[in-house]
Amino acid sequence: MSSSSSRKGDAFTIDRDVSDFVKTYKANGKELCFMPWAQSLRLAGRPSMKLVEFDGPGGTKLPFREIFGGAAVAVEIAGQRVYLPVQNASFAAMAAGEVDARNLSDTQARCRAKAIAMVTGVGLSIYADFKGDGAAFAKAVGAGITHETDLGLIPPLVSGKKRGKSESSDTTDFLGWPAAIAAANLADPAFGWSIEEWDVLDTATGEVTAQPYMRYGTGWAVGVTVTYRGHEHTEILPIMGMAEVDTANGKKKMDNQPLVNPDVNDWNKAVMRCLAKAIAVETGYGLSIYAKMDFVEEDGSEQEPAAARGTVTPITQKASSVTAAQPAASGAVQSREEAIREIEELLKSTGADRAGMLAWIEVSSLDDATDTALVQVVKVLRGKAARGEKAA
Structure with a gap:
């Protein structure tokens, strides 16, 4: 496993208002925003950059890198490399053998703008869905971040992904890369990152080549190394997406599943x-x-944090005829004490993260949880147990 050093030297800023330069267009039923690469380059003070060339067959050079049968271009600014897949008009990954000169040129232009945003901060608010309003983006990332700030104490900018197709669907919170990049750069002018590469065997040809991914069980994974305040940390993450899996109710398409045959997107x-x-x-x-x-x-079921909405209190003091010996999985009405006891048992048997559970229901102790919260926790943990998720 290896990583290349990466660095930039220009000042990083995200609070600039670039909304006057933002263009919009509609695709796949959505309105998308972007800033033309030439405008990004001008506003960023024309930082030095280069279009990356990759080794091809017979010692030739190619303007793209083949990844999982698709193509990706890359741009470097002061050593920091940023990739972008080549896509068709519907944003689907294009096969490497199908890309033409126009596809490559358009993708390189978009990659320039993305690299400028990630390295200098100019236009980063667009990628965070703030449509160029840099001041609002900076405030959301965290006001007053300096080179001495402990980022662990800064309330993060939270992004959300709908778990269903309807407007009323619940969302899953996540940390978006624009906010993460912004916070790290503001706190450390020397912040940098690189994609890990490994030797991968092509089972069809027997050839071993360096690739920006590795085998991970039956699937694949990527790795990223960040350098923050002089310390390096490498994180590994499976390549995931929608896949059909076996559940207690038969086969079901679920998100965040390891992909056996991923594409470059x-x-x-x-x-x-x-x-x-x-x-x-x-x-x-x-x-x-x-x-x-x-x-x-993350199976799309209707679950919510306990601070939520909890107008019902389905946990009640059990009738004297209900014995404590009844199996927890039976779904019998529980007292708070029984619910907490079952949760403790399920935490041990499934290996679920206690800190994550408490953060999810927004309390420091189960004793402080609402009745609604305890019901939701029991439901989640029973689901984990039913799927056979055991502690390692």
């Missing part, structure tokens, strides 16, 4: 997620979000 998403997680682990920024994510089931 899946790879890119995993890299950006891994970058955000590595920043959280090393700096502390957004770590509270991961504490919740690790506990909440």
Whole structure:
């Protein structure tokens, strides 16, 4: 496993208002925002950059890198490399053999803008869905971050992903890479990151080549190394997405499942997620979000934190005819004491994260949880137990 050093030297700023330069267009039923690469380059003071070339067959040079059968271009600013997959008009990954000169040129232009945003901060608010409002983005990331700030004490900017297709669907909180990048750069002018590479065997040809991913069980994983305040940390993350899995109710399509046959888009998403997680682990920024994510089931079921909405209190003092010997999994009405006892047992048997559970229901102790919260926790842990998730 190896990583290359990466560095930039220009001042990093995210509070600049670039909304006047933002363009919009509609694709796949959504309105998307971007800033033309030339405008990004001008506003950033024209930092030195280069389009990366990759080794091809017979010692030739290619303007893209083949990843999982697709193509990705890369731009470097002062040693910091940023990738972007080549996509078609519907944002689907294009096969490496199908890309043409126009596809490559357009992707390189978008990659320039992304690299400028990630390295200098100019336009980063666009990627965070603030449409160029730098002041609002900076405030959301964390006001007053300096080179001495402990990022673990800064309330992070939380992004959300809907767990269903309807407008009323609940969302899963996560730390977006724009906020993570912004916080790390503001706290450390020397912050940098790189994608890990490993020797990978092509079982079809027998050839071993260095790739920005590795075998991970039956699936694949990516790795990102961050350098923060002189210390390096490497994080590994599986490449995940929608996949059909076996459940107690038959086969079901679920998100956040390890992918056996990912494409270059899946790879890119995993890299950006891994970058955000590595920043959280090393700096502390957004770590509270991961504490919740690790506990909440991501199977699309209707679950919510206990602070939520809890207008019902289904846990009651049990009737004297209900004995404590009844199996917890039977779904019998429980007292608070029985619910807490069952939770403790399930935490041990499933290996679920206690800190994540408490963060999810927003309390420091189960004794402080609402009745609604205890019901939700029991439901989640029973689901884990039913799926056979055991402590390692």
